[in-house]
Amino acid sequence: MNELLADLDQWRRDGEQIALATLVAVRGSAPRLPGSRLAVTRSAGFTGSVSAGCVENDVFEHAMKVLDAGRPALVTYGIADELGFEVGLSCGGSIDVLIEPFTEGDAWRALRQAVENEDPAAWGIGLAPAPLLGRKLVTLGDDRTQGSIDPALDGEVAAAARRLLPGGGTRSLVLPWNGEEATVFVEAFPPPFRLFIVGATHAAIHLCRMARLVGFRVSVIDARTAFASAERFPEADEVLRAWPDAVFGERTLDAYAYVVTLTHDFKIDVPALECALRSGARYIGALGSRRTHARRRECLLERGFSETDLARIRAPIGLDLGGRAPEEIALAILAEMLAVRHGREGGPLSARRAPIYGEK
Numbered sequence: 001m002n003e004l005l006a007d008l009d010q011w012r013r014d015g016e017q018i019a020l021a022t023l024v025a026v027r028g029s030a031p032r033l034p035g036s037r038l039a040v041t042r043s044a045g046f047t048g049s050v051s052a053g054c055v056e057n058d059v060f061e062h063a064m065k066v067l068d069a070g071r072p073a074l075v076t077y078g079i080a081d082e083l084g085f086e087v088g089l090s091c092g093g094s095i096d097v098l099i100e101p102f103t104e105g106d107a108w109r110a111l112r113q114a115v116e117n118e119d120p121a122a123w124g125i126g127l128a129p130a131p132l133l134g135r136k137l138v139t140l141g142d143d144r145t146q147g148s149i150d151p152a153l154d155g156e157v158a159a160a161a162r163r164l165l166p167g168g169g170t171r172s173l174v175l176p177w178n179g180e181e182a183t184v185f186v187e188a189f190p191p192p193f194r195l196f197i198v199g200a201t202h203a204a205i206h207l208c209r210m211a212r213l214v215g216f217r218v219s220v221i222d223a224r225t226a227f228a229s230a231e232r233f234p235e236a237d238e239v240l241r242a243w244p245d246a247v248f249g250e251r252t253l254d255a256y257a258y259v260v261t262l263t264h265d266f267k268i269d270v271p272a273l274e275c276a277l278r279s280g281a282r283y284i285g286a287l288g289s290r291r292t293h294a295r296r297r298e299c300l301l302e303r304g305f306s307e308t309d310l311a312r313i314r315a316p317i318g319l320d321l322g323g324r325a326p327e328e329i330a331l332a333i334l335a336e337m338l339a340v341r342h343g344r345e346g347g348p349l350s351a352r353r354a355p356i357y358g359e360k
Contacts, residue, residue, distance in 0.1 A: 001115055001189060004039050007047040008102065017042040018102035019063035023050040024127060024185040025172060027078075028093030034170040035187050039102065042067060050097050051077075062099050072100035072134035074127055098125065098185070100134045107136040107147030114140055115189050122161035122188035124149055124173070129180055141165065149184060153177060157184050164188035166255045166282075167341060192217045193256050193282075193341065198244045198272040199263030200227035203287070206330035207260070209235045214338065216258070221247050223268070244272035253279030258337055260317065262287045270299045277309050283340045285317035285333060319346045 011018050023036040031052035038048040038056060040063045050059060055077045066073050078094025107123065114121030120141035126132030126149045137154050138146040139161040148154055153175055160173055168190040175182045195211050197204045200222035208218045212235045220239045222228035228241045240247055244261075253259065259276040260283075261269040269286060273296065276284045286293060293315040300310055318332030319339065339346035 001037070004037055004048055005112065005116075007045070008039060011039075011041050011045060012104075016045065017067050019066050019099055020102040021050055021059050021063060021097050021099045022125070022185075023095055024074075024098050024125070025096035026093060027095070030093040030095050034172075034185070051095065055095070055097070059097060059099065062097075066099045067101055070101060072098060074098050074133060096127070098127065098134070105136070105147070107138045110138045110140065110146035111189070114138075118191045120165045120188070120190050122164055122186060123147075124157035124161060124184045124186045126150075126182065127172075127185055128183040129177075132177075132182055132184075137161075139165075150177065150182070153182055153184065157186060160186050161188060165190055167343065191256050193258060194219065195258045195260065195337070196221060196244075196247075196251075196253075198222070198259065198261040198268060199265070199287075200224070200229075200232065200239070201262045201326075203326040203329045203333075204262050205232060206327040207262075207333055208233050210330055210334045211337075212236075214334070219247075221272075222263075244268060245275050248272070248275035248279070253281040255280055255282050257281045258283040258285075258340075260285045260287075260333060260337075264288055264292060266296065266299065270296060270303075273300060273313060274303060274305075277305055277312060283314070283337055284312050285314040285336065287317050287329070287333075288315060290316060 019040050021038040023032055023034050026034055031054060032050055036050050038050045038059060040046055040060050049056065062073060062075050075097050076094060111121050111123050121138060123136055123138045126135040132149055135149040136147045137149045137157050139158045145158055149157055156175055157173065160171060164171060164186060165188050168188045170187045173184040173186060193216050195216040195218045197207060197218065197220045200220050204220060208220060211218050217237045220228060220233050220236045221242060221244050223241060223243045225241050228239050230239050233239050253276060259281050261272050263269055273286060286296065297310055314336060319335045321328065321332045323329065323332060336346060
């Protein structure tokens, strides 16, 4: 979404007619996931993608018809169709793309403001039957809503949106409506996930770089000035030369926060873990051997934490990838963080029996 905003703004200033295409369903294999977007203009401006180039040309042709008609359309592409083969969707799956004239209604403005302010928000878009096509309901993190798909559906759509907010993602709802079935596409836009790395170590440099690539906002915390420097961490959003308990005393660690300790130094690790355990942080991990972590556990038990509390700490940290180099350790940590984000165990995809990109 953020990637489109600058282009949309420029096109509106230029007086362009704009159509917005959203990938709303994937069956089988496809290059992009639901929620991917493509915006086009009457003058052939392009930004974004719904299929990595497979069907974009045909989407553009449909977009021109949508702009001519002034109403949305839902288009299906699939390898079983002659059209799907002609336009190049050769991955074996099928997709549904909602194409609609872009307008800045109240629902869009509410969603955009939340995204720009990094506040949680989600919206539902009506797909079927035809009277609901393109109708929108935005649900904000404070439970306010804007817009409507239909009063009989809005409550269930908003509830589904709230369930998606902690982790983001999309879902297709099928709900009874006026003797028929209504289909609603729900998409959540959580705030950026924040990673707090305690310990400006060599592995931290790699973890910072990798985490930024997958959308984390990264803070590096270390009171040791020789380690904590912007020069060593050019990709970090902030490098804080401070003790972790001082930093966390001023920050809210919630479901969008991940805390990783990498120092092996008890006077740094234990206060950081203590703060994280008293918070709602989504992920808490600590580098070190089982013996090292056993000693940390003793310290934390003495400070009043229970075994249930300590079970939140992932230690030894990371997935079992077998690597020992700093960059390999960083990759193993990030892999575990992503598994937690998406509600997965982190095993091989070849062993998964459920759909690879299905519901968690």
